[in-house]
Amino acid sequence: xxxxxxxxxxxxxxxxxxxxxxxxxxxxxxxxxxxxxxxxxxxxxxxxxxxxxxxxxxxxxxxxxxxxxxxxxxxxxxxxxxxxxx
Numbered sequence: 001x002x003x004x005x006x007x008x009x010x011x012x013x014x015x016x017x018x019x020x021x022x023x024x025x026x027x028x029x030x031x032x033x034x035x036x037x038x039x040x041x042x043x044x045x046x047x048x049x050x051x052x053x054x055x056x057x058x059x060x061x062x063x064x065x066x067x068x069x070x071x072x073x074x075x076x077x078x079x080x081x082x083x084x085x086x
Contacts, residue, residue, distance in 0.1 A: 043076050 050069050053062075 039076070043073065047073055 046069055
């Protein structure tokens with residue numbers, strides 16, 4: 001009888017974990033969808049910021065943040081960047 005109850009406990013825990021994993025996966029899909037929806041606006045805003053920096057900030061003041069922003073823009077706009085659709 002104990003082994004039967006132990007088996008039921010293991011099955012219940014496994015089922016709860018799977019349900020939890022499914023909920024987390026759905027939340028991640030929703031977050032990714034929101035990010036994709038906002039991506040064009042985020043890209044445009046970052047391009048505006050970098051453009052402002054280029055016009056108003058001396059080149060000797062360019063820092064890692066500026067370089068990261070430029071790299072992100074390049075990644076988002078590169079014609080050869082491959083996107084795998086699953």
